[in-house]
Structure formats: structure tokens, C-alpha cells
Amino acid sequence: DAKTTQPPSMDCAEGRAANLPCNHSTISGNEYVYWYRQIHSQGPQYIIHGLKNNETNEMASLIITEDRKSSTLILPHATLRDTAVYYCIVRVASTGGSYIPTFGRGTSLIVHP
Amino acid sequence: EPEVTQTPSHQVTQMGQEVILRCVPISNHLYFYWYRQILGQKVEFLVSFYNNEISEKSEIFDDQFSVERPDGSNFTLKIRSTKLEDSAMYFCGGRGINEKLFFGSGTQLSVL
Numbered sequence: 001d002a003k004t005t006q007p008p009s010m011d012c013a014e015g016r017a018a019n020l021p022c023n024h025s026t027i028s029g030n031e032y033v034y035w036y037r038q039i040h041s042q043g044p045q046y047i048i049h050g051l052k053n054n055e056t057n058e059m060a061s062l063i064i065t066e067d068r069k070s071s072t073l074i075l076p077h078a079t080l081r082d083t084a085v086y087y088c089i090v091r092v093a094s095t096g097g098s099y100i101p102t103f104g105r106g107t108s109l110i111v112h113p
Numbered sequence: 114e115p116e117v118t119q120t121p122s123h124q125v126t127q128m129g130q131e132v133i134l135r136c137v138p139i140s141n142h143l144y145f146y147w148y149r150q151i152l153g154q155k156v157e158f159l160v161s162f163y164n165n166e167i168s169e170k171s172e173i174f175d176d177q178f179s180v181e182r183p184d185g186s187n188f189t190l191k192i193r194s195t196k197l198e199d200s201a202m203y204f205c206g207g208r209g210i211n212e213k214l215f216f217g218s219g220t221q222l223s224v225l
Contacts, residue, residue: 032212036214038156041202041219041221042216042218042219043117043204043205043206043216043217043218043219044148044156044204044206044214044216045216046213046214049212099144099208099212099214100146100158100161100169101158101214102158103148103155103156103157104155105155
């Protein structure tokens with residue numbers, strides 16, 4: 001799996017967009033970018049994933065640069081409940097048993113009033 | 114929305130005792146996982162399970178650990194003889210044919 005680099009912490013005002021960056025300069029062509037988050041003491045929660053096109057769902061948007069060496073997770077209108085640790089994971093997509101997300105330190109996002 | 118259910122939410126045990134952590138995955142999921150998180154540390158993979166057998170396991174998952182899905186619904190993690198260092202939050206996860214992994218709220222295991 002490609003190595004990822006995320007800032008250890010960020011903060012954001014409630015109602016504003018939270019933009020969480022992730023560098024993955026060694027990503028290979030068949031590796032996807034996945035984002036999960038972990039709200040305090042709960043299990044990780046899947047947010048979104050993508051290969052090269054930008055993706056949007058009900059939770060967030062994922063912007064992947066054209067060279068795929070970095071990406072940004074966007075929470076368009078952050079709320080206090082979005083305070084969590086956000087993990088960027090890069091790996092080959094596999095629908096078989098070998099799909100095993102590996103969680104690093106992530107970015108601790110604090111949303112303040 | 115369906116959820117992964119883990120019981121108990123908190124388990125306290127004496128060192129050397131056996132514990133069984135229970136999970137009820139989402140009904141149409143096919144692949145099942147156990148992860149753990151020691152306080153202040155990363156979420157670590159323990160084991161994945163598919164078609165009634167272990168698919169992969171990490172170095173943490175030694176002979177003291179076992180998993181089973183005896184009745185097609187419950188998915189359990191057994192620790193045969195607990196050690197102090199087994200104290201952690203244990204998360205059960207599952208997924209269908211896509212890569213969206215759903216986790217339960219965890220069982221906090223405290224070994225005294």
C-alpha cells in the first residue's frame with residue numbers, strides 16, 4: 001500500500017467547509033484513495049473512496065489531483081458532530097478477503113462553535 | 114440503517130481468564146473483521162474471516178486468539194488466556210462485495 005501523509009490536527013469553525021489534505025505521492029495506478037473517520041471511542045466509519053475522478057456522496061466530497069499524488073476530503077458544512085480523527089488510506093481495491101484497511105494516525109479534526 | 118452490534122460494551126476480566134467478544138454483523142455481509150485499538154494508539158488489524166475460515170491474520174493474532182461464526186449470524190473473538198496487554202477496544206467489522214467496511218461501536222476489554 002502507498003504511504004500517506006496527513007497533518008496531525010486541524011480545526012474548523014462550525015458551518016464552514018473542512019478541507020482535509022492527504023499526500024500519497026507514491027500511489028500506483030490501481031490504488032484507490034479511501035477515507036474513514038473515527039468519532040471518539042467509536043468504530044471507524046467509511047466516508048468515501050475514489051480512483052481518479054472526484055467523488056461526492058451525502059457525507060463528503062473527495063477531490064483527487066490530476067497526478068493523483070494528493071487528495072482532499074471536503075466536509076462542506078462542518079458540524080460539531082464531525083469532530084473526529086480522519087484517516088486517508090491508499091490501497092488496491094479488492095472485493096476479496098485481502099481488502100484490509102490499514103489505519104495510520106490520521107488527522108484529528110476539531111470543529112468549534 | 115442496519116448496524117453492526119457488539120456485546121458487551123465493556124468487559125472486565127482477570128488476567129489468565131478466557132473472554133469471548135460477540136458481534137452480530139449486518140445480515141448480508143460476507144467478510145468479517147476484528148480490529149483492536151489500545152488506548153492512545155492506532156486501530157490495528159487482527160483477523161479477517163470469509164466463508165467460515167480465516168482469510169488473513171496479523172502477528173497480533175497468535176494462538177491465544179480464535180474466531181468463529183458458529184450459527185451463521187454471531188461472529189465471536191475468543192481470547193483464551195488474557196494478558197494485561199490485551200486491554201483495548203475491540204472493533205468488529207463487516208462488508209459485502211464492495212469495499213465499504215462497517216464497524217460496530219466496540220467492546221472495551223479491561224484485563225486486571
